[in-house]
Amino acid sequence: MKSSPLHQNSNASRGNLAPFAPLNSPASHRDLAIPFASSPLLEAELNALSPAQAELVRTFAERGFVIVDLDLARVAPLAERIIGDLAEHYPPQVGRIENAWYFQPEVRELATLPTLLDTLRLLFGRNPIPFQTINFERGTEQAAHSDTVHFHCVPRQFMAGVWIALEDADEANGALFAYPGSHKLPEYDMTTLGLSPTWADYGEYEKRLGRLIESSGIEREVLTLKQGQAVIWAANLIHGGLDIADPHRTRHSQATHYYFENGAYYYPMGSEPIAGKVTLREVIDIRTGRFVPHMHNGKRIRLKEQPHVWRYRRPLPAWVETSDELHHKLEPTHPDELALRVHTLKRTVEELRKSFALAQAHNRIKDEEAARVNADNRAKEAFIKQRDNELAYKIARRVTKTYRSLIGQSAD
Ligand SMILES: O=C(O)CCC(=O)C(=O)O
Numbered sequence: 001m002k003s004s005p006l007h008q009n010s011n012a013s014r015g016n017l018a019p020f021a022p023l024n025s026p027a028s029h030r031d032l033a034i035p036f037a038s039s040p041l042l043e044a045e046l047n048a049l050s051p052a053q054a055e056l057v058r059t060f061a062e063r064g065f066v067i068v069d070l071d072l073a074r075v076a077p078l079a080e081r082i083i084g085d086l087a088e089h090y091p092p093q094v095g096r097i098e099n100a101w102y103f104q105p106e107v108r109e110l111a112t113l114p115t116l117l118d119t120l121r122l123l124f125g126r127n128p129i130p131f132q133t134i135n136f137e138r139g140t141e142q143a144a145h146s147d148t149v150h151f152h153c154v155p156r157q158f159m160a161g162v163w164i165a166l167e168d169a170d171e172a173n174g175a176l177f178a179y180p181g182s183h184k185l186p187e188y189d190m191t192t193l194g195l196s197p198t199w200a201d202y203g204e205y206e207k208r209l210g211r212l213i214e215s216s217g218i219e220r221e222v223l224t225l226k227q228g229q230a231v232i233w234a235a236n237l238i239h240g241g242l243d244i245a246d247p248h249r250t251r252h253s254q255a256t257h258y259y260f261e262n263g264a265y266y267y268p269m270g271s272e273p274i275a276g277k278v279t280l281r282e283v284i285d286i287r288t289g290r291f292v293p294h295m296h297n298g299k300r301i302r303l304k305e306q307p308h309v310w311r312y313r314r315p316l317p318a319w320v321e322t323s324d325e326l327h328h329k330l331e332p333t334h335p336d337e338l339a340l341r342v343h344t345l346k347r348t349v350e351e352l353r354k355s356f357a358l359a360q361a362h363n364r365i366k367d368e369e370a371a372r373v374n375a376d377n378r379a380k381e382a383f384i385k386q387r388d389n390e391l392a393y394k395i396a397r398r399v400t401k402t403y404r405s406l407i408g409q410s411a412d
Helices: 042-046 051-063 072-089 105-111 114-124 199-214 335-406
Strands: 065-069 096-098 128-136 152-154 159-165 176-178 221-223 229-234 238-241 253-260 264-266 294-296 299-301
Touching (some): 042 051, 105 128, 114 159, 114 253
Antiparallel strands (some): 159 253, 176 238
16 A cells, blocks of 8 residues: 555554454455444554554554644645635634535645545545535534534444644644544434434533543543644544633634445434434535435435435535436425524524623623722822821921921920
């Protein structure tokens, strides 16, 4: 295998991979519907790789994410362009733009960097398909979550997130955090947590998952990244965004989500498989602008035959191959999409409330400070007045004394 120009960030600590029980089968991981890094055959197959590649795969298998250095000479000019051009597109109070690849070529270029695609191919053993981007202006302060509640697929686990720092991200501007190894926990979907797979229950999902991960004993790790570094994470890794300590700082970054070929892709928030409802998801390969066929056990699943389909926002960019669109009935807006909008609005209102409460607290502190300064000033004035009075009295006494001594009277 060709060695990748990416190299793993040296800060990422590594542990030993827990030994997988070997299967009594000569099959390669390619015969299994399991990503390479999760394969029970991993150890045997790592020999075919260079030591650096083997280490990268082992780290990903063990920790559920790796931090890699991209070519800064390539990323920095893209970052500058993206930051400049997207500035006017961020909706007020919402520091994120979904799918800016529709109109911003540099977002697309970053999402499809060959070195990233090579690394994903190495880690998962299948061809990656970049299908969704999110650009962030600021830290998201997003609670711990696993991407499996947002994007899912059959076979499972063939989904990855890649987050690129377009500027330095640290504790002050809301860096990412992750729980190393949490990708090996069971998939805590909405149903497993006793909730319904809808946006109305999402707030409660965050609370329940937060309590669960806290009690797991896994320690949270803050992913401080320099501009041009990227973190690649596995679908089930629990991660989120730190609180922003310095509200004056931006945290420009781009997250891209990838599926892998030969799968069926669905939208878990609108699916209840046991009740016969699976909302399949349109997938457009951002590299080619073509719709990706859904495959299950070698057979094509046709979206036009499916009752529930999550669709990309229309109109699609002109360069997307609509002739290959996997046509299906045009449904009215999916009820869950409405729920998502309500959820987003609620969040915005919540954020506005928080900002308002902060502003009020700030004003209160300012008023208290002004009152304190006023009281101080008044005390100072009173002190000066008293001191002046005393001085005046002393001078008067001295003048009287001098005068009396001049005319020969006693001072008293
Ligand atoms: O950027 C962040 O703070 C969080 C991003 C994230 O969790 C995601 O893209 O899945």
